[in-house]
Amino acid sequence: xxxxxxxxxxxxxxxxxxxxxxxxxxxxxxxxxxxxxxxxxxxxxxxxxxxxxxxxxxxxxxxxxxxxxxxxxxxxxxxxxxxxxxxxxxxxxxxxxxxxxxxxxxxxxxxxxxxxxxxxxxxxxxxxxxxxxxxxxxxxxxxxxxxxxxxxxxxxxxxxxxxxxxxxxxxxxxxxxxxxxxxxxxxxxxxxxxxxxxxxxxxxxxxxxxxxxxxxxxxxxxxxxxxxxxxxxxxxxxxxxxxxxxx
Numbered sequence: 001x002x003x004x005x006x007x008x009x010x011x012x013x014x015x016x017x018x019x020x021x022x023x024x025x026x027x028x029x030x031x032x033x034x035x036x037x038x039x040x041x042x043x044x045x046x047x048x049x050x051x052x053x054x055x056x057x058x059x060x061x062x063x064x065x066x067x068x069x070x071x072x073x074x075x076x077x078x079x080x081x082x083x084x085x086x087x088x089x090x091x092x093x094x095x096x097x098x099x100x101x102x103x104x105x106x107x108x109x110x111x112x113x114x115x116x117x118x119x120x121x122x123x124x125x126x127x128x129x130x131x132x133x134x135x136x137x138x139x140x141x142x143x144x145x146x147x148x149x150x151x152x153x154x155x156x157x158x159x160x161x162x163x164x165x166x167x168x169x170x171x172x173x174x175x176x177x178x179x180x181x182x183x184x185x186x187x188x189x190x191x192x193x194x195x196x197x198x199x200x201x202x203x204x205x206x207x208x209x210x211x212x213x214x215x216x217x218x219x220x221x222x223x224x225x226x227x228x229x230x231x232x233x234x235x236x237x238x239x240x241x242x243x244x245x246x247x
Contacts, residue, residue: 001105002026004181005036005111005172006186007154008061011041011081012176012229013050014213015184018205020173022056032100034154034172035061035113037093040079040225041176042214048089060096061113062120068094077220080147080148085171101145104162107168112147115153123153125160125171136167145242150196152187159200170198182207182232 002025007140009016022051023031033055038044040063051058068090085093098119099112115121122129131154135151151168158180159173173185183202190197214222217227224235227243238244 001191002030003104003189004028004031004186005034005189006031006175007113007172008036008174008177009033009038009047009051009179010036010042010063010159010174011038011044011047011084011177013041013046013204014207014210015045015176015203016050017033017048019184019186019203020050021204022201023186026188031055033058033112034062034111034152035059035096035119036088036107036118036154037061038048038085039063039067039078039193040096040221041210042084042219043083043219045085046091048092048236052092057100058096059100059109059111059113060093060098060119062094064096065119076103086123099145101142101148103146105189105196106194107150107196108146108148109150109152109189110142110145111137111152114152114153122155125158126172130165131165132162132169133219135180137171150198152189159187161198161200168198177228179232180235182230185245 008155031054033051037051067082070078073079084218102109113119115123116135116137136148141238154172157174157177160171162169172187178185183204186201188199211226227238228235
C-alpha cells in the first residue's frame with residue numbers, strides 16, 4: 001500500500017496541481033493532507049475545493065484553526081485571506097480533526113500539523129531531545145490511539161526524516177510555500193507486509209505563474225510571498241540576507 005502525505009498548500013494552486021499530477025502519475029490514490037490549506041497564498045478557496053475533492057483525510061493546521069474566525073482581525077492581510085474563503089470553506093476548515101492514526105508496514109503512524117501539544121507549537125529540524133520525544137506523546141490533541149513509532153507533521157515547511165531509538169519523525173515539507181528549497185515537497189509512505197519505507201518527493205512547478213496570479217488578485221504581502229517562492233527563504237530573514245525590495 002502506498003500513501004501520499006502532503007501539507008501546507010497555503011493557497012498555492014499551481015504547486016498543488018503539480019504535486020497532484022505527480023501523485024497521479026505514480027498511481028497513488030490515497031492522499032492525506034496535514035493542514036494549512038489556505039492563507040499566505042492567493043487561492044485559498046480553490047485549494048480548499050481541491051483538497052476536499054482529492055484528499056482522503058485532512059487534519060487541521062494553525063491557519064485552518066484561526067482563519068475562519070478572523071473577519072475582524074487587526075491585520076488587514078489576515079482579513080483579506082479570511083474574506084477570500086466562502087462561508088462553507090470556513091466551516092469545513094474549522095471542523096477538521098487535529099490528528100489521525102493509521103497502521104502501515106507494521107508501524108503505528110500518527111499524523112498532525114505541528115506537534116502533539118498544539119497546532120501552534122512549532123518544532124523545527126534543529127530541536128532538542130525533549131522536543132523530539134514530545135512529538136510521540138499521548139496528549140489531548142492526539143487522543144488515546146496506539147503509541148506511534150512514526151510521526152508525520154508539516155508546519156515548518158522544511159522536509160526531513162529523523163530516526164532515533166526506534167522512532168521516526170518525518171516532516172513532509174510544504175507544497176505551496178517550501179522554505180528549504182524552491183520546489184514543492186510531499187512524502188510517500190509504503191508498506192509491504194512488515195516492510196515500511198518513507199520517500200521525500202520534490203516537484204518543480206511554475207513559480208512565476210503563481211506569483212502572477214497573486215499579483216492579479218491584489219493579494220497582500222505580495223513582496224514577501226514573491227521572495228519566499230523564488231528563493232525558499234523565510235520572510236523573517238529577508239532583511240538579514242538583503243532580499244527586501246527584490247522584485
